[in-house]
Amino acid sequence: MATPLKKTLNFLASYGFGASLLILLLALTFLGTLQQTQHGIYEVQKRYFESFVVVHWLGPLPLPLPGAYLLLGLLFINILLGGIVRAPKSWRRPGMLIAHGGILFMVFAGFVTYHFSTNGHMTLYEGEQSNEYQSFYEWEIIIAEMDGEGREFVIPERDFDHLRGGRSGVFHVEALPFELQVRGFQRNCAPRAAPDGLGGAVDGVMLAALPKDPTAERNIAGAYATVLPKGGGAPVDGVLWGLARAPWTVQVGGRTYAIDLRHRRWRVPFTITLDRFVRELHPRTGIPASFMSIVTLTQHGASRKVEIKMNEPLRHEGYTFFQASWGPQNAGPNTPLFSQFAVVNNPADQWPLYSCIVVTIGLLIHFTQRLLRHLRAEQRRRTP
Amino acid sequence: MKMWRHWRIHAGMLTIMLPLAVVGCGSGESRKEIREVRDAAAGSPAAPVGISTAERLGLSQTEAHPPTMGMMGMAGSEAAAAFKWTTPEGWERAPDRAMRLATYLSHNGTVECVVSLLSGGAGGVGANLNRWRAQMGQPPLSDDAIAELPTLNILGRKSPMIDISGDYTGMSGDSVPGQRMLGAVCPLQDQVLFIKMVGPEAAVAAEVDHFRAFCNSITPGNS
Structure with a gap:
């Protein structure tokens, strides 16, 4: 007879539990996205996706739901128990183990990002410098x-x-x-x-x-x-x-x-000086076609010039500087300009990419093996 | 009794819920040690000593101390200098807010008039007028109807003006009945200037002339 512990583990590792979690995550994403139109992305992120429990209002009726933080924690346990610990481990099917490991790494990256990353902005006029x-x-x-x-x-x-x-x-x-x-x-x-x-x-x-x-x-x-x-x-x-x-x-x-x-x-262990901000506007409009900042990065007495463009951020010592905005928006030809960088310090910055690569490798191995097995079976079937 | 068969579950839930309830209902005073200490940033401006709370929070008209640079306020204050206007009697300037050139309050703060400037086409004059109509619970106007709206002369340009009464739904999402909105949209070369007044119907009725005079008084900052 199964002990209560074994029953609990079986339940946590089950397909049904995993499917329920995914359905709830889907519902939460749908409801949270709708709520963004009224309450904004920051508020909804806090209430729906960074919480253990959320009360969603269906008109006057309150609907308590598990928050995404709780669901992802349970999903981690579900995949760990069901996809790794209890899965049959054999050289015949390493792909699934690798793919599940990649998904676990992705969920863990989200945990690290939530708890240990910081993000904000650094705004500088030409000639100004800052280290925060x-x-x-x-x-x-x-x-x-x-x-x-x-x-x-x-x-x-x-x-x-x-x-x-x-x-x-x-x-x-x-x-x-x-x-x-x-x-x-x-x-x-x-x-x-x-x-x-x-x-x-x-x-x-x-x-x-x-x-x-x-x-x-x-x-x-x-x-x-x-x-x-x-x-x-x-x-x-x-x-x-x-x-x-x-x-x-x-x-x-x-x-x-x-x-x-x-x-x-927050402080950064180096100094950024905005030397020049360059913008190009679409003809006869105030809409920027492209803009970039030429900055000097100074650390331990050594300096180097760096260009920060849209989609070409500066990455240094775990900090990423994205070209985010600029102003004043109504600047004339001789008006001093400021440049705004979105700054992110995230230890798990590249982890989602690594996890995607791991999942891709796992799935490639798995489906290649399946294909080869299928081809071999077909060959056997045709061989008289 | 049946319900007591699962006494372990009840006890477990009580164990979890009781501390939560105690923490959740607490309304006393907590004590905490400050653990984060850092050196002041290089070039930090000196804080002026001895100014009043009202001056410090921008409720006084003195300009002895420039505003601290807010995240978006920096662009706003620069943009505000690009225009001048005459403030009608009875209007009081409210503290600067992000995305606005200026905010004025009248009738004990119940009527708000906001001046804002957006770059580019800002979605088009008609779309913005219809957005305002939607805030007042009114259906959108056709392009022909928009073309027939009365106009104001703002910065030498014909600027359509709307005057709508209804229930106002602002950024908070709450609907306030019995409101009236006056709005004007002035399309400039690379930007669009918006002037919008909202408040109780009777109070706004008393401000119609002030609103028109205010819009007509706007001139370039370097004139």
């Missing part, structure tokens, strides 16, 4: 020492994203003479003059919630913050907003600190 890129969507709160060692203490969005409604969080580090309390985080908001006597407003300013824009990069986040001096001084309230003209500055213990809410930034 910033996210299109994610936010961070930084506390910068203005007259100290020039350090920045960074609170990533994942640490304060949940501080909405009545929730608040206190962030601390030994090197700072104060703690920072954050509350009332909003994904899309704008500062407004607060009505007299409104609780929670700071210096007569409140953050008014705005509906989330389907184009995620248009949403401007905001939060309320309070500096709590460790020595017991009076707390200082402030408002943080993603499009503020300047950071919020506070003085604690005779030193000045700048606190800012801004798009998440």
Whole structure:
């Protein structure tokens, strides 16, 4: 009699379970794609494809569904158990094993990309240089020492994203003479003059919630913050907003600190200088026919010139710089231009390509063997 | 009883769900150590000290401190300098937003007027006018009907204007009844300039003359 463990393993490795997962993934892709028209790609990706559970609304009826993250995790287990561990291993059919291994590698590449990749943009005017890129969507709160060692203490969005409604969080580090309390985080908001006597407003300013824009990069986040001096001084309230003209500055213990809410930034271990941006427009239109950036990459004192064109990115030290955009769009002949690079740091950047190659090899071996077997059988059949 | 036969499953589910419920319902204050520290980026601008919260957040009219460079705002502020206009009485400029040259609010913020500029043909004048009509729940107009729309003189060009009442469905997807939209589309050589006002019907009715005057006042920034 089969033990419960064996029954569970049999179920997880079964064709039926695998087929159910694929059908659910298909349904999720279909429903998520439809939702993109209303909620935008970023929001839908978070809700449908990066989640364990999603509630899809069929009119007024809620339909709970497993999210793509959960489904792909289960699919990995299904293929691992059914396609590799339990599959008959024989030199007669290595193709299927190789192909299943390739699919597993593809799912694993998705896992690594989701958890370990970063992407954003670096925007430079001609002559400018930078060694950091910033996210299109994610936010961070930084506390910068203005007259100290020039350090920045960074609170990533994942640490304060949940501080909405009545929730608040206190962030601390030994090197700072104060703690920072954050509350009332909003994904899309704008500062407004607060009505007299409104609780929670700071210096007569409140953050008014705005509906989330389907184009995620248009949403401007905001939060309320309070500096709590460790020595017991009076707390200082402030408002943080993603499009503020300047950071919020506070003085604690005779030193000045700048606190800012801004798009998440990451450093690259080299410097990119935009030497020249070249664009060609279709005649009598503002539509670009082609554009490219000539940049200087500097690292460890050595420099080299690189051309970054559409479909010809710069790849260096695990970072990929794509030519993404440029501006100002209404630039005249002598207007300085800026170039925008989409920057991706993904350890699994090329893994989907490798996995496709592995799957192709596996299928080629499998179908070649099948063909040869078929031909041999035909030959035997015709031989009297 | 039958339902207690599977007590192990019930116990397992409770074990998973209870901690989730406790975490999910929490509304207190959490504490977390800041673990990420980095050197300030080379060339980071100095933060001005001692300005008010309103000034810092762009609610004040002072231009003592230039706006920080937003992701899309950089192109927007450059583009905004390409035009000048006269702001009607009672209109207040709202903080700059991505993809817009300017946003004005009137009637306690219930009426919004947006100026935006898109490069190229932006899909065509007719398509954009019909997109606006769709936002107000109205059927599209034929090319002949669009050609017969009243026009405004914007930057020396005949610019079709629409005036629609209905239920407005904006970017949020929510439908707001009893709204009125005034819109003008000015096709330029390589770009298209859009001016759109939306708000409650009665409030927009009081702004029709202001809207026309605003559109007529737009001139090139270097004039």
